[in-house]
Amino acid sequence: MRWWLFLIAFAVTMSLDAGLMPALAVGRTVPQLWPVLLAFVAMYASRESALGAAACIGVWLDATHPALGVGRIAPSAVPVFGPHVLACMAGAWAVLEARSWLYRRNVLTLAFATVACAAFSSLAFIAIAGIRAAYADPSPLWGAGSGAGAVGADLLAALLSAAVGLVPAWALQASVPYWSFAMAGPRFGNPVRIGRSGD
Amino acid sequence: MLVSSRRILGAVLGIAAVLSALPQSAQAPWSSGLAAAVRAPLSPAVSGLAWVRDRVRAPDDPYPNLPEELRAAREDRDRLRGELDAAQLRVGQLERELGELSGYRPGERAGWRPRLASVVERGGGRPAGLLGIDVGSAQGVSQGDPVVVGGNQLVGVVAAGGDASHSWVIPVDDRRAGRIDAVLHPSGSAGLAPAGARTGNAPGSTGPRPTVLVQLVPQGGRTLVGELETGPDGRAADVRPGDSVLLSDATWRPAAQGMRIGLVESVGALDSNPLRRRITVRMEADPARLGRVVVKVQDAAGEGGSR
Numbered sequence: 172m173r174w175w176l177f178l179i180a181f182a183v184t185m186s187l188d189a190g191l192m193p194a195l196a197v198g199r200t201v202p203q204l205w206p207v208l209l210a211f212v213a214m215y216a217s218r219e220s221a222l223g224a225a226a227c228i229g230v231w232l233d234a235t236h237p238a239l240g241v242g243r244i245a246p247s248a249v250p251v252f253g254p255h256v257l258a259c260m261a262g263a264w265a266v267l268e269a270r271s272w273l274y275r276r277n278v279l280t281l282a283f284a285t286v287a288c289a290a291f292s293s294l295a296f297i298a299i300a301g302i303r304a305a306y307a308d309p310s311p312l313w314g315a316g317s318g319a320g321a322v323g324a325d326l327l328a329a330l331l332s333a334a335v336g337l338v339p340a341w342a343l344q345a346s347v348p349y350w351s352f353a354m355a356g357p358r359f360g361n362p363v364r365i366g367r368s369g370d
Numbered sequence: 371m372l373v374s375s376r377r378i379l380g381a382v383l384g385i386a387a388v389l390s391a392l393p394q395s396a397q398a399p400w401s402s403g404l405a406a407a408v409r410a411p412l413s414p415a416v417s418g419l420a421w422v423r424d425r426v427r428a429p430d431d432p433y434p435n436l437p438e439e440l441r442a443a444r445e446d447r448d449r450l451r452g453e454l455d456a457a458q459l460r461v462g463q464l465e466r467e468l469g470e471l472s473g474y475r476p477g478e479r480a481g482w483r484p485r486l487a488s489v490v491e492r493g494g495g496r497p498a499g500l501l502g503i504d505v506g507s508a509q510g511v512s513q514g515d516p517v518v519v520g521g522n523q524l525v526g527v528v529a530a531g532g533d534a535s536h537s538w539v540i541p542v543d544d545r546r547a548g549r550i551d552a553v554l555h556p557s558g559s560a561g562l563a564p565a566g567a568r569t570g571n572a573p574g575s576t577g578p579r580p581t582v583l584v585q586l587v588p589q590g591g592r593t594l595v596g597e598l599e600t601g602p603d604g605r606a607a608d609v610r611p612g613d614s615v616l617l618s619d620a621t622w623r624p625a626a627q628g629m630r631i632g633l634v635e636s637v638g639a640l641d642s643n644p645l646r647r648r649i650t651v652r653m654e655a656d657p658a659r660l661g662r663v664v665v666k667v668q669d670a671a672g673e674g675g676s677r
Contacts, residue, residue, distance in 0.1 A: 186412050189491050190419025194427040199591070199658060219375045226382050234405035235491065237500065237531060237538060239546045240394045245514040246547060247530030248500060248538035249398045250405035253389030260383065299390055307393035314499055315545035315590045 172220040173351050177212065180343070181224075184208045185231050195335055200327045205232070206292065207336035209259060210284035211343045213266035214275055215352035225263035229256030238312050254299045254312060262292030281340040282333040289329030297322050398531075406533040413490075413536070417504060420490045429489075429661030432520030432654070445521050452522025455616050456628030459553070482625040482666040485509055487517075489660050490536075499590070501526065501539040501657060503665070508534040510667045516626035517663050523655045524617055524629035525663055537665075541657035542631055543588045550594070551619035552631055554582040554609050554649075582607040583618070584649065586631070592653040594631065597646045607647075609637050615651045625666040630654065 184204045193201050205228050213221040232255035237248035266284045273280050300312035313321035389397065409416075432448075433441045491502030505511050513530035517539050526541040540547045586594040594615075598607050613634040617626055632653040640648040 182412060182415070186415040186419055189412070190416040191423050191426070193658070194423040196658070219379050222379055223375075223382070226379075226386070229386070231408060234408035235502075237402075237405065237529075238394060239500075239529065239540065239544075240398065240531075245527050245529055246540055247398070247513070248402075248540075249394045249531055250401040251389075251394060251397055252401055252404070253386045253392070256382075256386035257390055260386075303390070303393075307391075309394075310546040315588075 172212065172216040172224075172353070173349070174220075176346075176350055177224055177227075180208055181227060181231075184339075185228075185235075189235060192335075197331060200324065200331050202331040202335040203289070203328060204332065204336055204339055205259075206262065206285045206289035206329065206332050207281065207339050207343070209263055209292075210266050210288040211281055211340065213263040213288065214270050214273065214281065214284055215347065215350065217353040218267055220353070221263045221267055222260050225259035226256050229259035232259070238308060239310055241309050251303075251308075251312065254296055254303070257299060258292045258296035261295035262288035262290075265291035276344075278337060278341045278344055281344060282337055285333040285336055285340070286329045289332055290326055293322055293325035293329065297325075402531050402533065406536070409536070417488070417490050420488065424661040430656050430659040432523060448521030448523075450521075452518075452629055454628075455522070455555070455630075456624070459616070459618050459628050460624075481669050482515075482623075483510075483669060485511060485665045485667045487511075487537075487663050487665055489663060499541055499544045499657070500529070501541065501660070501663075503537050503539055503663060504535065505665060506532045506535045506537050511537050511665050512668060514623055515668060516623055516629060516666045518629055518666065519655045519660060519663050522628075522630050523653075524626065524631050525653075525655050525657055525660065527622070527626070528665065539657075539663070541653075543590055543592050543594060543653055543657065545588050545590055547588055550586045550588070550617065550622075550631070552584055552586050552596070552615050552651075553618045554584055554607075554634065555614040555616055556581075556608075556610075580608075582609055584615075586615070586651060592632075592656055593635070594651045594653075596649050596651065597640060597643075598637075598649060600645050609634060609647075609649060611636055623666070623668065625668070 184207075188203050188205055192203060195202050209221075209225055209228055212224045216224065230252065233252045234250055236255070237250045240247045240249040265287050269284070269287060273284065275281075297313055297318045300308070301318050304311040311318065311321075316324075433444050436444065485505055487503040487505040489501050490504050491500075501517075503517075511528055511532065513528055513532075515528040517525045517528060519525055524542055526539045526544070527547070529538045529540050532538055542550060582598065584596040584598060586596040588594050598609060611634050615631045615634060617629050617631055619627075632651045635650045635652040637647055637649050640646045
């Protein structure tokens with residue numbers, strides 16, 4: 172995988188998520204594009220590259236979603252690094268395990284992978300946050316409400332993300348030849364060269 | 371190369387697992403700085419896209435469909451109303467203190483100045499609800515500063531953990547913000563005239579309806595709930611839908627006192643305790659749909675209050 176291309180896509184995706192996506196919210200459910208990018212990378216890249224990309228996305232999510240801690244004057248917003256990294260890796264892992272039986276040339280496949288990636292990521296995050304809530308955090312990392320409610324809200328967001336992400340998914344699918352992916356051979360997508368083993 | 375990348379990945383996984391297990395206090399000293407450094411490269415793009423977002427989907431306007439002159443006049447009116455409510459709360463507090471001969475405290479000046487801010491991040495992802503605004507310690511913003519819109523509609527409070535040009539705001543409807551003490555003002559009074567003179571009282575009652583103290587618990591979704599106790603005379607407090615709910619909480623800064631949290635949406639029976647009633651308060655401003663807010667920045671001279 173060409174990492175410089177990933178970094179450009181990462182910057183565009185994360186900027187859109189933080190700045191523009193709330194404009195596309197349905198009710199209180201806000202779509203996100205990072206599951207689309209992560210699912211796309213996990214569909215084609217080598218296992219190491221996909222999990223590395225997941226770690227990058229997780230670090231960004233941890234930095235932009237601080238938890239609330241106890242403060243001296245007001246509750247403090249404390250970024251907690253780690254949970255989103257593991258959660259994104261779990262999401263990427265789900266796609267990595269499923270990609271062998273996915274027909275990747277179709278954009279709808281990427282939408283399906285987006286839902287799977289976001290759902291597994293959510294489950295992993297809620298599990299980690301639930302464990303942390305027992306000893307490390309004054310309030311759960313997922314915010315207000317119950318863990319089940321948070322999973323439900325995340326699943327709704329995953330479905331909305333997949334729907335909103337169809338256009339970016341189409342653009343990403345069209346860009347497959349430029350990524351130099353390890354798995355993007357003739358069987359899987361456009362006829363592009365098969366990447367090196369350690370890409 | 372393959373082995374090397376796997377080792378790196380294993381190390382990343384291990385570090386992430388260890389960090390995930392650490393309590394907040396172990397990460398707090400350094401995580402804010404690291405988060406600011408991670409966010410910094412994309413901040414200009416995020417701010418630009420937030421501007422586009424407000425063009426695509428206009429944020430909630432506290433004064434919709436009004437001409438500019440009337441809008442400015444109403445904003446001034448609500449700001450003055452908020453200051454008047456705050457002053458009345460302060461007068462009431464001083465009267466109580468004098469009544470109890472608890473000593474004399476010098477009066478406070480306003481102690482704050484407004485600072486306009488744009489909401490650059492909000493709502494999405496986990497945890498939902500925190501708002502990111504584009505002002506920080508470089509503009510004098512500090513933790514505990516109240517955040518308002520429309521002159522006197524309280525949105526939230528600035529959390530600790532911001533940086534020079536970025537702050538996080540906890541909306542008042544966020545459950546993690548904790549309980550909030552408030553007073554219920556009869557609708558339409560706003561401290562300008564006796565409530566009964568404008569709104570009429572319950573049948574059989576005379577004179578203005580008194581203000582009622584209540585402790586609210588944030589519920590999310592722009593709502594807070596509270597329980598009303600029966601008075602010493604055995605009668606329930608006279609609260610009706612539409613009554614204003616003003617903040618009156620000693621743990622908040624004086625600049626936040628008297629700011630309007632919202633309106634009483636409903637008053638109902640509390641099944642678990644028939645002697646009490648449950649009220650639901652709905653915020654007038656929707657934190658998820660705000661484009662610009664005003665931070666009441668504490669003056670350098672300082673003011674009292676904890677939060």
